[in-house]
Amino acid sequence: MKLIQIETLKxxxxxxYIDLYFGDQSHFRLTPNVPYAWQTIENAILLPASKGKYLNVVGMMTRKNKLILKYLKALLILTD
Structure with missing residues (x-):
């Protein structure tokens, strides 16, 4: 059903008739989401963590690569 809706919008x-944008959101913070990194056995890598605020970002892009990017402090996105 959703694929049919997207094809109709395209x-x-x-x-x-319309400008169609596809969007996504994420956030960045000082504490790594993954507490490890690619490393060799001989050279262990430490990823330090720091407490702090995070930055929400929202990006929207057309199929012709027109980009809109926003940085937000507080964000609630409801999707289905």
Whole structure:
């Protein structure tokens, strides 16, 4: 069902009726999400963690690579 909806929106964009953007969000912080890194047995790598605030980012891009990027302090995105 969703694939049909997306194809319909793409068709409307192709015909010039709408500007279609695809979006995603993420956040960055000083504490690593993954507490390890690629490393050799001989050279262990330590990823230090620090307490601090995080930065939410939201990006939206068209199929023609037009980008809109926002940095937000507080964000709630509801998706299905």
């Amino acid at each position: 068709s409307l964009e192709n015909d010039g």
